[in-house]
Amino acid sequence: MSGVETKVPPNFIRSIVAEDVKSGKNGGKVLTRFPPEPNGYLHIGHAKSICLNFGLAAEFGGLCNFRFDDTNPGKEEMEYVDSIMRDVRWLGFDWEDRLYHASDYFERLYDWAVELIEAGKAYVDSLSADQIRQYRGTLTEPGRQSPYRNRTVPENLELFKRMRAGEFADGEHVLRAKIDMGSPNLNLRDPVMYRIRHLPHWRTGDKWCIYPMYDYAHGQSDALEGITHSICTLEYEDHRALYDWFLDNLEVPSRPRQYEFARLNLAYTVMSKRKLLQLVSERFVAGWDDPRMPTLAGMRRRGYPPEAIRNFCERIGVGKRDSLVDHGLLEYSVREVLNLKARRVMAVLRPLRVVIENYPEGQVEQLEAINNPEDPSAGVRSVPFSKVIHIERDDFMENPPKQFYRLAPGREVRLRYAYFIKCVDVVKDEKGEVSELRCVYDPATRGGDSPDGRKVKATLHWVCAANAVRAEVRLYDTLLNRPDASSEENGQTFKDFINPGSLEVISEARLEPALAGAPAGATYQFERLGYFCVDPDSTAEKMVFNRTVGLRDTWAKVAKAEGIVKKS
RNA sequence: UGGGGCGUCGCCAAGCGGUAAGGCACGGGUCUUUGGAUCCCGCACUCGGAGGUUCGAAUCCUCCCGCCCCAGCCA
Numbered sequence: 001m002s003g004v005e006t007k008v009p010p011n012f013i014r015s016i017v018a019e020d021v022k023s024g025k026n027g028g029k030v031l032t033r034f035p036p037e038p039n040g041y042l043h044i045g046h047a048k049s050i051c052l053n054f055g056l057a058a059e060f061g062g063l064c065n066f067r068f069d070d071t072n073p074g075k076e077e078m079e080y081v082d083s084i085m086r087d088v089r090w091l092g093f094d095w096e097d098r099l100y101h102a103s104d105y106f107e108r109l110y111d112w113a114v115e116l117i118e119a120g121k122a123y124v125d126s127l128s129a130d131q132i133r134q135y136r137g138t139l140t141e142p143g144r145q146s147p148y149r150n151r152t153v154p155e156n157l158e159l160f161k162r163m164r165a166g167e168f169a170d171g172e173h174v175l176r177a178k179i180d181m182g183s184p185n186l187n188l189r190d191p192v193m194y195r196i197r198h199l200p201h202w203r204t205g206d207k208w209c210i211y212p213m214y215d216y217a218h219g220q221s222d223a224l225e226g227i228t229h230s231i232c233t234l235e236y237e238d239h240r241a242l243y244d245w246f247l248d249n250l251e252v253p254s255r256p257r258q259y260e261f262a263r264l265n266l267a268y269t270v271m272s273k274r275k276l277l278q279l280v281s282e283r284f285v286a287g288w289d290d291p292r293m294p295t296l297a298g299m300r301r302r303g304y305p306p307e308a309i310r311n312f313c314e315r316i317g318v319g320k321r322d323s324l325v326d327h328g329l330l331e332y333s334v335r336e337v338l339n340l341k342a343r344r345v346m347a348v349l350r351p352l353r354v355v356i357e358n359y360p361e362g363q364v365e366q367l368e369a370i371n372n373p374e375d376p377s378a379g380v381r382s383v384p385f386s387k388v389i390h391i392e393r394d395d396f397m398e399n400p401p402k403q404f405y406r407l408a409p410g411r412e413v414r415l416r417y418a419y420f421i422k423c424v425d426v427v428k429d430e431k432g433e434v435s436e437l438r439c440v441y442d443p444a445t446r447g448g449d450s451p452d453g454r455k456v457k458a459t460l461h462w463v464c465a466a467n468a469v470r471a472e473v474r475l476y477d478t479l480l481n482r483p484d485a486s487s488e489e490n491g492q493t494f495k496d497f498i499n500p501g502s503l504e505v506i507s508e509a510r511l512e513p514a515l516a517g518a519p520a521g522a523t524y525q526f527e528r529l530g531y532f533c534v535d536p537d538s539t540a541e542k543m544v545f546n547r548t549v550g551l552r553d554t555w556a557k558v559a560k561a562e563g564i565v566k567k568s
Numbered sequence: 569u570g571g572g573g574c575g576u577c578g579c580c581a582a583g584c585g586g587u588a589a590g591g592c593a594c595g596g597g598u599c600u601u602u603g604g605a606u607c608c609c610g611c612a613c614u615c616g617g618a619g620g621u622u623c624g625a626a627u628c629c630u631c632c633c634g635c636c637c638c639a640g641c642c643a
Binding site for chain 1: 569570571572573574575578579580581582583589590591592593600601602603604605606635636637638639640641642643
């Protein structure tokens, strides 16, 4: 991987793996896994897990398996399985031929369940879901044993066989592990292992009508694959006892260990698949790949380079405390790589017409512009210049405050790669809005330097009016207007915090001609404005760009501090 | 008033008994044909609190406070 390198900081899981490798545990081998359930799109929180699992494996000479945790056919869809694989590859990871599914192990899992029944460690319960809940007790009171808990082994075997055979309706029976209804850990109060679901599965079709629960499937799947370190998030900490119970009570081929880390929370967005699904299904966004979404698909469309996401994941670290990561760190990571790679180009978002009075009518000259000051090998290009150009409305102020050093009446500035111009007149429309600037240029400053050493305080980007490419530009702001949307006080939900201004569409932007026909996904820096990429919605007739992220903007900071209005 | 976790700078995060890394953010400066980038410099006498052990504690002990997770036939 080239470009920006991020050092791998130490963390507790890496330390554990390092010690295990050093001590020769598992024969010194490391095998991790990334186990998504195909019930939604991957988001940046998954990226943290992917980077951790694949990263650890790579660092210690091991491998990382890819495994679909497909134990609940009611929620899983092919669209999700396709998107998940696409996104992991896009992020830059390769599982080679190690693509597995929990469903690969359904038969083996069933046999193990039979063994547990035979050992008197599992039983078929016929209580309703509601009754099971009641019998489970509460956080402070122990549960009670189900009246079916003492069915005989033959009876359990028979019932379980018939469950599989499809003789019962959904919910009629479940298979439960016989552990301890009095355990303070609710996961150990005879957890359900299998439930009846007369639903086709995307891989096994109609073969099964009973499906294993996550807790029963996960550890054994890990053991079957020879996973050494099974890394998951904090909410599974309480499940570890159950994970271990199954492995300790079954004859498994290997003994994986589960470790938990804190999931990623990013300021001003949500990270749960349930909430993201709501945003999509209730049309708050255009889809899972809406550029405002924290999904990998959304970030890809937004123009975030996978390398930036990987760097971000390294920078945030891996720990066990709940945290809320500043979105500024993600943006920094994105700018950092784009700064090195993106071609510079000029574009005007909100055009203000400028007529250069002393420039020859009808003349067009080609001026040389540098493609990327950070990368000389990117070369140069020519940009057309003529009498009428457009500059950014924000770059002109009729009555500028002292900190504003762009164009103003009587003031001289530089047009990037072109000439010094001075504003000599301001034309307004009937509403009193500035509609045009009349300027004069200094022919001696061609290219942007003045032979007499005269200095100018600002350099403006511009686009030649005659041959500008028109485009739609979509500007994005945070999806939510609160850093922590989980603070759902007095009945409010994250939907009450949705930022109504998260998308701003600029329909009349002007781009320099070099941008015509740029393909979807192409990334540029629009000088002084930020990084932008061509959206898939773009057509030859109507180009569409997304603003990936703005540039660091010192002026915006000053303007805000001084109470000077500045758009976007 | 059950169990499991977690509390180090505004946000992340190292640290594992020897006297508080780093990144982001922020402030200042350098440079600059992007108010971009770069490069400098600054930014926790203090580690949730109170006691204790020790020559020495963010690191060990005790108590207290705060926050998160668990009562799906979801994962």
